[in-house]
Structure formats: structure tokens, C-alpha cells
Amino acid sequence: MIEVKNLQKVYNGVKVVNITELVIRSGETVGLIGNNGAGKTTLFRMILDLIRTDGGEILSKGKNVAETEEWKNYTSSYLDEGFLIDYLTPEEYFYFIGSLYGLSKSHVDSKLLNYTEFFNGEILNKGKYIRDLSKGNQAKVGVVSCLLQRPELLMLDEPFANIDPSTQIRLKNLVKDLSGGKNLTTIISSHDLNHVTDVCERILLMEKGRIIKDIATNSNTLSELEEYFSVLS
Amino acid sequence: MTLSFLSQQWIAFWRSRNKGKSLAIRATMAVLVFYLLLNVLVVAFFMDKILTKTHPGEDPLQVFNSFILYYFLIDLLTRFQLQELPTLSVRPYLHLPIKKNQIVNYLSITSLFTVFNLTPLLLTIPFLLKILVTQYGWPPFWGYAVCILGFTLFNHFFSLWLKRKVNLNGFWMLGFFAILLVVWLLEFYFKAITLSTISKDLFNTIVDRPLTSAISVFFALAMFVINHNYLKSNLYVEELQSSKTSLKSSTEIPYLDRFGMVGDLAANELKLIWRNKRSKSVITMCAMFMLYGLVFYTKPGFGYASTIFCGMFMTGIFIINYGQFMFSWQSGHFDGLLASKVNARDFFKSKFLLFSIFSTVCFLLTIPYIYFGWKVIVVHFIMYVWNLGVNTVLILYFANQNYKRIDLTKGSAMNWEGVGASQFILSIPLLIAPYIIYLPFSLLGYPEAGLGLIGVTGLAFILTRDLWLTRLANLFKRKRYIIAEGFRNQ
Structure with missing residues (x-):
């Protein structure tokens, strides 16, 4: 590899x-x-x-x-917060990443369901931009966005x-x-x-x-x- | 304690990562400020002459008196726009055994060292010495000086307090402007009050009874205490840091999805613009530029040359104003962008799309200028085509030479972050290029042909855009390490 x-x-x-x-x-x-x-x-x-x-x-x-x-x-990667577009909401970011790989919104939504437990209710539908999340929650967004890409x-x-x-x-x-x-x-x-x-x-x-x-x-x-x-x- | 704060701030300045840059900027600013103060002094020395010229037959002192309150109103507005909040990064001190009063006092005291507090005194004292002292002696002079100092300090602390309030809740600003509007209406529309009379009465009283000036000192002290208490009760990290977070919603920008990847990238950048302070203020500036034409076109006998200039700036203001800092806008997530599947061509195409959207909006907004003759609109359209064709490519070429990170959360007034040589060099071809085409024809007596050629050149660039895209993308690929490196340096 x-x-x-x-x-x-x-x-x-x-x-x-x-x-x-x-x-x-x-x-x-x-x-x-x-x-x-x-x-x-x-x-x-x-x-x-x-x-x-x-x-x-x-x-x-x-x-x-x-x-x-x-x-x-x-290849998908998450090194630090510099990989996230911090003025987007997590949902918008996931949709954007999904669109890079030709995934529709509903497709992304259904994939995100797999990570409900991982998110622990702190990421989706919270009405926050990524920049307002804690570092730990930003890392969750980064990791899941990697996995969305089926790398x-x-x-x-x-x-x-x-x-x-x-x-x-x-x-x-x-x-x-x-x-x-x-x-x-x-x-x-x-x-x-x-x-x-x-x-x-x-x-x-x-x-x-x-x-x-x-x-x-x-x-x-x-x-x-x-x-x-x-x-x- | 204040002293050790000061010394630490001093060290922080000298050890900051971009010392060289901020030193150069500060030196330039110092020269500018010095020059401005010099001008103020000159005005102050000849104030009596100026006043007798503008208001012949009136007592210059009375005219002066009637202006003072207006001056402080304008002073307040300027401060509100330009004065910066004192920035001791308080965070590292909050958990140490330091009394809150000491921190707040430090913030209040250091905030006093600003040019805004110097100008009112510089502007008035020479005049007072020249006129007031010779007519009425020293006691009224001291009354004036104290009173003016009091108003200055009142304005100072009021603007700081208001700015902090506004930072937490934008409605305070609306309220402030509403009050100003009411005052303005009462004065000029309903003629219910006249500030000039109030001002005159106040200072005439001071001439008679200098001790009256204590009123303004009282106001200043009250404002100091209000500001002090407000700061003290809000000295918490989360409240100092940023404005209250309201519920943010995910938005979609409908029209753009038909452009696929390119549209998605452009939509992201639109969100960038609306959701960050610095970029938002650029848009405000662009909106104000739509009035630029009024400066030129209201003068009788304006020619093609000034219309070209004006048209280029009005239809291209977004390209110029926002584009000059590309790709610094994205410095915060540039690494992610590079490592992602976004390819350079799409990246550049999205910029072209963004430029086209904004330029089109700007062009449509300039249509009312048809009032100054249909030719104006034709020239605007030609310059719109020129902007889309030539200036976009030019700006994106220079964007590849720009390695300076910018912090999106800071406003753009007096903000020099991200400004470098590339912006200055950029302005030369930007300003000269259309005239190189236009002037020879105009000198030969065929200005219309020159205009036509500008339009054709612009169109040619639009038609060959694919070629430019490839070149820009290749340049970008060569430069990507340097750009990313520069953006990583906070």
C-alpha cells in the first residue's frame, strides 16, 4: 500500500x-x-x-x-482541526464530504445513523458550527468524515x-x-x-x-x- | 501589578511570531498618526482664522462653542468605528491570585493611551490660548480644558462599554443608532432641539462660572464606574471570548447545486463569507462602494476615463476586495482542502463562479446610474466583462503568491493581517491595464474604439478561460507546499 x-x-x-x-x-x-x-x-x-x-x-x-x-x-485522513471547515455545521460538513464521493444527502444521513452511539448526541442537530464544538467533538466529526469516505x-x-x-x-x-x-x-x-x-x-x-x-x-x-x-x- | 502586566505585554509584543511584520506596520501607523496629529495642530492654530472665514461677522468664540457638542458626537461615532478594545489576553491571569479590580484597572488605564484622547485637546487648546485667554483670562480656560477632557473621557469609556455590549448583543448597536437618529430628527426635522444652542449655552456658562465644568467630570466618572463594573462582572472566559451563540442552522443554497462539485465549493465559500466577521465586513465595504459613482458622476463633464475607473471598481469591487486575500480566507482549513479529493481545476472554477455571481449582482445594482446617461451603463457593462475576463485571472494569479494566514473572526477596519507585498503589486496591473488599451485610441480621437477593445479583450479572456484555468491550476500545484506552510504559521 x-x-x-x-x-x-x-x-x-x-x-x-x-x-x-x-x-x-x-x-x-x-x-x-x-x-x-x-x-x-x-x-x-x-x-x-x-x-x-x-x-x-x-x-x-x-x-x-x-x-x-x-x-x-x-485515502482519508484527519490530523488536526485544520482539516475541518470550521464555519460549517457538522451536518453541512458531512454533506460536503459526501458530495466529494458522490453520496447524496439521504445517503449520508443513513450512513450517519451508524455513528449515533459514537456521536453520543453531541454532534448532530445541535445548532452549532464546528468552530464552536469542543476539541474532542471536533475530532469525532473529523474521524466520522473519514469513515464516510469508505477509504x-x-x-x-x-x-x-x-x-x-x-x-x-x-x-x-x-x-x-x-x-x-x-x-x-x-x-x-x-x-x-x-x-x-x-x-x-x-x-x-x-x-x-x-x-x-x-x-x-x-x-x-x-x-x-x-x-x-x-x-x- | 499594572507594571508587571505592562512588562508582560511588552514581552508578548517583542516575542510574537510575526514581529517583523507588526513592527513595520506599527512604524507605518506611527508615521501616519503623527502626520494626522500635525494636521490637527495646524488646523487648531488657524482655527480663529478659519471660523471668521466660514462665519463672517460672528464672534469666533461663539461659533466655536456651538460646534463643540457636534464634535463630540462625531468623535463618538468615529471611536465606535475605529477604536479597539484593549486586549490584554486576560485568560492566563484569571486563575491566579490577582484581584479582579487590578485586572480591570489595567484594562481601563491602558485603554486611555489612544490618539482619540489626544485629538480633542490638541484641536482646542491652541485656539483657547489664542482667543479665550486673551479675552477672558485663565479661569475660563481651565474650565474649558477640564470640560473638554471630561467629555473626551466620557466618550472614551462610553464607546468601550458600548462596544462590549454590542459584542454580546447586536441590538445594543441598533438601539444606539436609533437614539442618534431620534436626536438627528429632533434637530433637523422637527427643529425641537438644537445642539448648537445647548453647546453654546453650556460653554458660555463656563466662561462666567468655570466651576460648571465639573458636570462633565461627573459624567466621565460615572461612565468610568459603569464600564469598570460591567467589565468586572463579566470577567469570565466564555463571555469575553465571543458573542453569545445562537442556534445555527444548516442552510442550502439552492441555485448552486446544478454546478456539481464546483457549486458545492462555491456554496461553502458563500457560507464562509456570511458566517465570519472579517469577510462579512468586506461585503459591507463592497455594498458601500456601490455609491462610488455618486462621487464621480455628480461632477459635470465627467469623461470616459473616469467612468472606466468607476465602472471597474463598482462592478468588480468584490473581485478586487475579496479576491486580493485569496486563498487566505481558507487558511484555517487549507490542509484539509489539499488532502481532500477536491482537484485544483474545480477549486479554481468555484472561484470563477463566485466572482461571476457577485459581479453580476454588482452590475445590476449599478443600473440606476443610467440617470447620468445611458453611456455610463454601457461602460459599466464593458468593465463588467473586463472584470470577469481579465481581473479574475489576474487576481487568482496573485492569489497563488499569497501565503499569509488571516483570522476570520476579526473585523477588517484597520486590520492589516494578511496584507503583504502581493496586494500592492497586484494593484498596479489592475489599475493600469484598461488604460493601456484605452488611452492610445482616446488620444487619437476614437475613445469608443478603445472602449470596444477593452470589451473584446475581456470577452476573449472569458472564451479562453479553460486555458487560464489550466495555467492557474498548474501554478497552484507548484506553489501548494509554500502556501500551506504559510497558512500553518499562526
């Missing part, structure tokens, strides 16, 4: 991302972890062609993301931050269901080791722009990671 080759990004002489090789196969659920400044968000942004690479390339289904736009048809590649940057415990668990189940049934590749970054080891079958550990560990999740993974992070600090 995603191939990264000799990828580099330099800010002020510091290599914030430096990945020689990384392959993410189709259908994998990958967790990206690392302390602040490890380069997770920068890597995400480069995969989404939001910032220029300083070397190397990223291929999505074999095609360079910076040169083609085909990846946009099957083959789903990228979420710290989706568990800012949302309440019940929603975290619901989101976890949502991602598990999705990755179980369909042909969906998921990349999630998170600081929550519990959630990430629970959801993801493969963990990438980043430090100072490099991927220093690439492990298939098993029962020992959590303790292994906890040990790593406690030694580091």
Missing part, C-alpha cells in the same frame, strides 16, 4: 524524518508511536503530500504521492487525544471492526500505548525521525514498549 524510500525532511539542519525503507502492506493496521518531536506528524503530512520532502519518495499503490493525485480517491487507507493522528474514555473505547472498536472486515489499511499515531497495542497488529516506534522498532503486536508488546519509554525518561 505505502512504500517509503530514503525519505528525509530537514528543518534548520536537523533531520526530523529520516526513513531508509518502510513498507506498509495492504490491510495492515499500523500504530505509530514515539515521544513528541519524533517526527510522526511530519511523516503523516508527507504521506498526504502536505509538505515537500527533502529527499526520497513515498509511493501509494506504487505511485508517487507528490506527482499524482489518485491516492486522494482512496482504503485511513490515517488518524492522535485520535484518542481529547476525547472522553467512552468515546475512546467506541473508536477503538470502530477501528477494529473496520480493519477486521474490509480491505482497509490503517495508520494511527498515538501516545496511548494501551489503545495502540490493543488496536494495531504492527507497531512502529519512532525516535528522532527514525523508525527504531518495527514489531508485530503480541501479548508482550505493551510491557516491552512501557519499558522502552520508562528507560528513555
